[in-house]
Amino acid sequence: MMETKGLRTEEFMVNMGPQHPSTHGVCKLVLKMDGELVKEIQPHVGYLHRSIEKIAENRTYAQIVPFTDRIDYCASMNSNHAYVEAVERMAEVEVPERAQYLRVIMAELNRIASHLLWLATFTIDLGAVTPFLYAFREREEIMDMFEMTCGQRLTYNYMKIGGVNWDIPKEFVPKAKQFLKILPGKVDEYEDLLTNNPILLYRTKGIGVLSSEKAIEYSASGPSIRASGVRWDIRKAEPYAVYDKFDFNIPVRYNGDVWDRYKIRLDEMRESAKIVEQAIDGLPEGDIAKKVPMTWKPKEGEVFCRIEAPRGEMAYHIISDGTNKPYRVKIRTGSFCNLQLLPAIATNHLIADLVAIFGSLDIVLPEVDR
Amino acid sequence: MDSESLLNHINELHKDIIINSELITDVPTIEVKPEHWVEVCSSLKKDVKTNLHSISNYGAVDYREKLGGFQLVLTIFSHKHKHRVTVKTLVPAQGDEEPEIDTVTTVWLSADWFEREIIELFGVKFKGHPDPRHLMLDDDWDEGFPLRRGWTGTDFIVKPEM
Numbered sequence: 001m002m003e004t005k006g007l008r009t010e011e012f013m014v015n016m017g018p019q020h021p022s023t024h025g026v027c028k029l030v031l032k033m034d035g036e037l038v039k040e041i042q043p044h045v046g047y048l049h050r051s052i053e054k055i056a057e058n059r060t061y062a063q064i065v066p067f068t069d070r071i072d073y074c075a076s077m078n079s080n081h082a083y084v085e086a087v088e089r090m091a092e093v094e095v096p097e098r099a100q101y102l103r104v105i106m107a108e109l110n111r112i113a114s115h116l117l118w119l120a121t122f123t124i125d126l127g128a129v130t131p132f133l134y135a136f137r138e139r140e141e142i143m144d145m146f147e148m149t150c151g152q153r154l155t156y157n158y159m160k161i162g163g164v165n166w167d168i169p170k171e172f173v174p175k176a177k178q179f180l181k182i183l184p185g186k187v188d189e190y191e192d193l194l195t196n197n198p199i200l201l202y203r204t205k206g207i208g209v210l211s212s213e214k215a216i217e218y219s220a221s222g223p224s225i226r227a228s229g230v231r232w233d234i235r236k237a238e239p240y241a242v243y244d245k246f247d248f249n250i251p252v253r254y255n256g257d258v259w260d261r262y263k264i265r266l267d268e269m270r271e272s273a274k275i276v277e278q279a280i281d282g283l284p285e286g287d288i289a290k291k292v293p294m295t296w297k298p299k300e301g302e303v304f305c306r307i308e309a310p311r312g313e314m315a316y317h318i319i320s321d322g323t324n325k326p327y328r329v330k331i332r333t334g335s336f337c338n339l340q341l342l343p344a345i346a347t348n349h350l351i352a353d354l355v356a357i358f359g360s361l362d363i364v365l366p367e368v369d370r
Numbered sequence: 371m372d373s374e375s376l377l378n379h380i381n382e383l384h385k386d387i388i389i390n391s392e393l394i395t396d397v398p399t400i401e402v403k404p405e406h407w408v409e410v411c412s413s414l415k416k417d418v419k420t421n422l423h424s425i426s427n428y429g430a431v432d433y434r435e436k437l438g439g440f441q442l443v444l445t446i447f448s449h450k451h452k453h454r455v456t457v458k459t460l461v462p463a464q465g466d467e468e469p470e471i472d473t474v475t476t477v478w479l480s481a482d483w484f485e486r487e488i489i490e491l492f493g494v495k496f497k498g499h500p501d502p503r504h505l506m507l508d509d510d511w512d513e514g515f516p517l518r519r520g521w522t523g524t525d526f527i528v529k530p531e532m
Contacts, residue, residue, distance in 0.1 A: 046506035051491075054516055089395055216449055219424040219480040230449055237452055303395050304427060304445055304456065315427050317443060330429035330443070337425075340483045369506060 009035045014351075018047050022125045022355045025365030027339075029354075036350050041343040048369040056329040061087055061161060061296065064329070069155035071331065072367040074117050077103075077110035077146075078309040080159040085240055086316035087161050090303035096287040099163035100242045105176070105279045106146070106158060107241075108272040112183070113142040114310035115265045115272075119190065122262065122359040126203050131193055138186050141179045145172060161296070163289025176280055183273050187266055195263065204259035208345045208357035211256055218341035222312025222334045224361055227264045228256035234308040246278045258360040265362075297324045311335050311362055335367040371419070373398050376453055379419055384410055397445070399456040407442075407459045408472045414446065414455060415477055422446040426454055428484035430492045432519045439463045440494050442471070446478075461494055470495040491517040 017028035026047035032040035052071060056064045068083040069076040081103055088095060120135035143153045149168050150158045158165055194200050210220065215228040225232055233250045235243045251267035253260040300322040306315035312334020321327040338361045346357045371379070377398035381391055387410060390401040402410045414422045426445040433441050439462040447454040463469040473496035475481045485496050486505040493515035496502065504511060513523050 046504070046508075049506040051506075051516060054521075057519075216423045217479050219426070219447075219478070232449055301394075304397055305395070306426065313426065315445075317427055317429060317445070319431060328429075328431045330427060330431075332427040332429075336483065337480055340480060 011039060016351075016354075018044075022358060023365070024121055024359075024363065027363070027365050027368070029342075029358075031351070031354075033351065036352075038347055038349055038351055038354050041346055041354070043339055043342060045339065045365065045368050048366045050366075050370065052370050053329050053331060056326060058325065060294075060324045061298070061326065062292075062294065064326070065160060066155070066157045069157055070366060071333065071370055072309065072311065072314070072335075072364050073154055074364050075110050075114040075310045076154065076156045077106045077158060078114075078307065078314065080156065081107050081241070082305070082307045082309065082314040083316055084159045084161050085307060086303050086305035086318050087298070089305050090301055090318055090320060091161075091298035093162050093292065094290060095163055096290060097242070097284050098286045099288050099290075101279050101283050102164050102168065102288065103159060104241050104243065104246075105168075105276050105283075106149075106156075106164075108275045108279070109142050109145065109176075111272045111310045112269050112276075113139050115269050116142075118265060118310075118362045122362075123194065125355050125359040126200065128194070128197075128200070131190055134186070134190060134193070138179075138183065141175075145175055145179070148172060148175075160289060160292075162292040163287070165289070167288045173280060173283075176276065180273050180277050180280075184270055187269055191266060195266075200262075201259065203353075203356055204262060204360070205257060206255075207258045207353050208349065208360065209255065209257045210341065210345050214341070214344060215256070218344065219337045220312070220341055221337065222308070222310065222362075223261060223264045223268060224312065224334075224338050226251065227253045227260035229254040234306055234313060238306070240305075240307055242279075243275075245282070246275045248272075248274050258356050261360040261362075295324055297322060306332070309334055311364060311367060312338060331370050333367040333370065335361075335363045335365070339363050339368050371451065371453065373453070376420070376455070380414070380455065383413065383417060383420075394456065397454055397456050399458065401458040401460075404459050404461050404471050407457075408474055408477065410457060411444070411446075411474050412477045414457070419451075420453075420455065421448045421450045422455055423448060423450070423478075425478050425480050425484065428481060428488075430488045430494055430517075432492065432517065433460065434463055434465075435519070440469065440492055442488070442494070444474070463494075468493045468495055470497050472497050473499040475499060491515055493518065 014031045017023045018026040028044040030042040068079040071079045116135040116139040120132040123131040150156045210228045212229045215225045231252050248271045298320045302319040304317045315332040317330040319328040346354050387406045388400050414420050424447045426447040428444045431441045439460045445456045461469045461471045490504045490507050
């Protein structure tokens with residue numbers, strides 16, 4: 001309760017959401033406010049709960065792939081990748097090398113697209129409209145590349161068990177090379193606009209600090225934990241696909257505030273561009289998929305497999321009972337754990353800062369609800 | 371420490387408690403009785419050689435028909451040693467029973483939402499959970515526990531065999 005010279009404010013409750021422009025999807029935050037100060041946050045999720053885990057129990061292994069697109073629609077390639085990688089690891093399916101390279105190219109391009117989308121929405125949350133248009137301009141190029149490969153712009157259904165569904169068309173490589181040539185310059189442009197912009201600094205520096213201990217305690221992952229000084233990237237720590245063949249860095253920052261989480265995603269875009277470049281240069285010839293029959297039945301067993309998605313660790317725990325449908329599929333996503341720590345870092349901040357903090361965690365609600 | 375020596379170390383640590391241990395796709399996996407669930411979990415977090423501070427995944431599996439209960443599968447992970455371990459336990463249950471087990475939110479804060487999800491979707495209760503409200507489902511949901519095998523709801527139709 002704040003007391004200032006005879007004026008008394010009372011605590012009151014505010015429903016932020018479910019339909020709120022800065023919650024990026026449908027998430028309700030029940031806030032206990034003291035004036036402008038947020039005293040307590042209670043996230044309410046589940047508005048987008050489609051129970052993909054239940055649906056998966058009633059579909060064959062191949063039929064589940066399109067559903068994984070809908071888990072994180074901003075990074076469908078990565079969601080696909082996590083699932084097919086898990087199934088292949090469980091059933092010991094060998095994937096042709098060209099398919100592995102194509103998967104890495106698509107996953108990294110999607111990571112760039114996802115970070116661009118994040119940059120666009122994050123800056124618009126803070127009131128800067130121009131970077132939104134800039135970021136969408138570059139994202140459009142990536143969408144074009146995906147469209148020419150698999151005909152879709154949002155939910156790609158590109159990967160399948162044993163490989164990928166389509167090979168890249170011949171226009172893809174020149175377009176990708178052209179894009180990778182301009183991307184670092186464009187990221188510099190965003191940095192010119194934003195990084196040392198006094199308004200952005202004022203809104204982000206020292207706001208929503210997530211210490212490394214807290215990040216570990218709350219099982220944070222992805223850029224959110226790397227901005228808190230924990231060097232943890234599954235692409236390096238437990239290389240999957242062909243990530244061990246590429247030379248790239250893991251950007252790490254140590255303050256754990258909103259600004260660090262902003263900066264780290266810009267750095268990651270540059271690193272992802274490096275990976276795509278190497279993968280395109282080293283792209284081997286050959287098959288794009290191993291033939292897996294439609295009525296395929298993996299042997300009994302289980303697997304726990306995780307990959308680094310743009311929003312953190314995405315993991316599948318799949319149990320097979322020897323039939324053509326999985327017995328159980330448990331999906332763990334980065335946003336689920338990252339949203340859980342929001343009350344821990346955003347209480348006792350101003351409500352305007354809450355918007356910045358929420359934006360900086362890069363939550364995608366369908367990924368939380370599944 | 372590689373997976374095998376980690377598994378040996380954990381086996382050594384809880385000699386009389388672990389009922390089953392194996393390597394599943396190179397992840398050390400142990401199974402304990404429900405009464406030792408919290409004890410084993412907190413010691414795995416505290417032990418300097420394991421130091422499993424983060425939750426990687428935490429879910430339940432409906433094994434009522436096969437094993438007579440719900441299996442909790444908890445994959446935990448150490449940022450310090452870069453290794454992970456899966457701990458399993460079987461909470462006995464038959465039919466519509468709603469069994470109960472101790473919560474591990476006392477060990478890991480991030481277990482909170484994972485357990486809330488298990489409570490509403492599987493009907494496994496957690497003794498001592500700080501906030502056992504529904505997470506995904508409506509507050510007034512009364513159509514049972516959707517992730518149990520054989521559950522059918524108003525809108526859910528099991529797809530016919532192909």
